[in-house]
Amino acid sequence: MKTQDFYYDLPEELIAQSPLEDRSGSxxxxxxxxxxxxxxxxFKDIIQLLQKGDCLVINNTKVIPARLIGEKIHQHNNCEDGNxxxxxxxxxxxxRGENDTWETLVKPGKKARPGTKISFGxxxxxxxxxxxxxxxNRLVKFTYEGIFEEILDQLGEMPLPPYITQELKDKDRYQTVYAKNEGSAAAPTAGLHFTNELLEQIEAxxxxxxxxxxxxxxxTxxxxxxxxxxxxxxxxxxxxxxxEEAAKINEAKKNGGRVICVGTTSCRTIESASDENGVLHAGSGDTSIFIYPGYKFKIMDALITNFHLPESTLMMLVSALAGRDHIMEAYKEAVKERYRFFSFGDAMFIQ
Incomplete structure (x- = not known):
């Protein structure tokens, strides 16, 4: 299987640069x-496509303002860096690691040798x-006074993907309405289409x-x-x-309901935590699951997702679910119909 098998042609103007006013109007x-x-x-029509007994799995992670711009602190003993x-x-x-250490991406990397100190704010x-x-990537240890999250809120910026060139006016539009647990460097964007009202209707x-x-x-x-x-x-x-969340998903599955993931992140979570018999186990840990065609889904039946970058692992994941040919045809149609692509774009329901 070749990476180029997952390539499609996307006119640049179809990359959504900003979110729609109405989240569920995509x-x-x-x-x-x-x-x-x-x-x-x-998107609001999702109500007509879901059925009683289904279980909708959402990722309640919250994006932190993870982008920090700082200055290198000059250290006298290091002459070569004098300039x-x-x-x-x-x-x-x-x-996030232990004791205020984080794994980070540093630009420019060559100025970031071990021992380098960077000052923010x-x-x-x-x-x-x-x-x-x-x-x-670099392992960085932070020192500060006070509460890290509050300092980050003050100094950090939302880490928008590189293909979004406009500034985001409202920080909250890069969060889902149910974002709760802080820790993401990117939003689980399929969830951006849901409003509280829509979620209430779905539960009802x-x-x-x-x-x-x-x-x-x-x-990702x-x-x-x-x-x-x-x-x-x-x-x-x-x-x-x-x-209790694992129990909800297992219950739906046992009673013949569909397990429908909102976003590839929810999908990768429950597929990582399920056993071969399709039972989801509670727990936490690190996952580096990579889903590509040939993968047998253990628990997920259907997926709500956005449109993904050509040749990305996410194109491979959706192709594993629906078959590469069906996905490539659907994407071709989405381009022809001028759908909006990527993080702030339109959605797809694969069922």
Whole structure:
């Protein structure tokens, strides 16, 4: 299986640069995973596509303002760097470790050797680079006074994906309405289409809503740089499934309801935490599950998701669910019908 098998042509103007006023007013492409048939709907119509007894699985992670812009602190004993005093350094928080250490992405990396110190907000927050970890990421230890989350709120920016070039006016529009557990470097964007009102209507129909948490790292968006899909290495992300939420999902499954994931992150969480018999187990840990065609889904039946980047691992995941040919045809149709693509774009329901 080749990475280029998952390429499609996307005109740049179809990449959504900003969210719609009305979250649930996006378009919805409905794809029948068995036949490949499609229908064009509005996202609110999801109500007509869900059934009593189904379980909707949402990822309640919250995006933290993970992008920090700082300055390198000059250290006298290091002459060769003498001219780099105050050099701008950008840090992206990817994954929280113990004792105020984070795995981060640092730009420019060459200015970020172990021992380098970076000051943010005139020293309100100071990061010291401890080590280089996988993929050239850096392990950084932070020192500050007060509460880290509050400092981050004050200094950090929302880490929008690189294909979004406009500034986001309202920070909350890059959060789902049910975002609760802080820790993501990117939003689980399929969830952006839901309003509280829509979720209430869905529950009133007899659909169970189960919460899981997966803190989205940027590994999800990392381009596949190998020709052979199987050689791609996924970055690990933290997930958590609580006992009562696992019970809701197992119950629905046992009673013949469908388990419908909102977003590839919810999908990867429950597929990571399920056993071969399709039973979901509560627990937490790191997952680097990589789902591509040939994968047998253990528990998920259907998926609500956005449109993904060509040749991405997410294209491979949806192809595993609906078959590559059906996905490529549906994407071609979405391009022809001028759907909006990526994080702030329209949605797809694969059932």
């Amino acid at each position: 378009r919805l492409l409905v794809l029948n995973k068995k036949t490949g048939e499609t229908q064009h709907r509005i 780099e005093h105050g050099a701008k350094i950008e840090l992206l928080l990817l994954k 005139n020293g309100i927050l100071v990061g010291e680079i401890l080590d280089v970890v996988e993929e050239g 129909m007899g659909v169970t809503i189960a919460n899981v948490t997966l803190h989205v790292g940027l590994g 968006f990392r381009p596949v740089k190998v020709d052979n899909v199987q050689e791609h290495h996924m970055h690990s992300e933290f997930y958590q499934v609580l006992e």
